Amino acid sequence: PRSTLFPYTTLFRSPNHLWLDRTEDGGCHIGIDAFLSRTLGSIEGITYVWQKGLHRPAVVFTVDGVDLELVFPNPLLLTNCNLYVRAQPDRVTAQPYTAGWLFEGIAEADTSERLMEGDEARAWMDDEQRRMNDFLQRQHGLAADGGLPHPGIFRRLDREQRLALFHEFFSPLRVERDNRASKGKNPVSGGSRHSPGRGLERLPARDLSE
DSSP, X not given: OOGGGSXXXXXXXXXXXXXXXXXXXXXXXXXXXXXHHHHHOOOSEXXXXXXXXXXXXXXXXEETTEEEEEEOSSOEEEEEEOTHHHHSTHHHHHSTTTTTOOEEEEEOTTTTTTOBOHHHHHHHHHHHXXXXXXXXXXXXXXXXXXTBOOTTGGGGSOHHHHHHHHHHHTSHHHHHHHHHHSTTOOOOOTTOTTOTTGGGSSSOHHHHHO
16 A cells, blocks of 8 residues: 555655655655645635646645645656546545545656655644644634644635635745745746746735735
8 A cells, every 4th residue: 555544654745735655666646634634624626737747736726715726846747636536526635645645646856855754744743733723823813623723724714814824834835935944945946847836826926925
């Protein structure tokens, strides 16, 4: 079985809550983690930005009428997308590490760059839970459940609050911001052959930057 059955052992994590399962021969699967799936609760629609080719994999989730675009931060040679979840989108949140995977492909040299794993990923997740609890209490007067967001907390927020939460924890700009802060490295530039930046177009810039 793939290591996605054991989510806290061999998975790589991106700063915006996507996981990467990479085998020794370079085969990869990508999906969302339990933190993001719990925050969203359920999904009504899924649209893949690309299904094949060399890209930063990107997908648009429709959640309670709001389109949210998730972008994996590094390039991957996409060979397949999980098209079954378009007909059953709740698989993504109900089984994020197994039947709800999103992308399949072949790793590039930098596919795992600046991702977290092992003890670093565990410490980061603990901090994310603390940050989410503080964010909800500070911004919206809502408490998390034992450090975790209430299931479907996204739906309890108004549009402005939703966009603020998405920007803080899950948006493409979260990745760009964390990459700039990490050892002075610059994110992939707009001129790259990996087609970066398309994932930034889905939500208006004014919503992501507020």
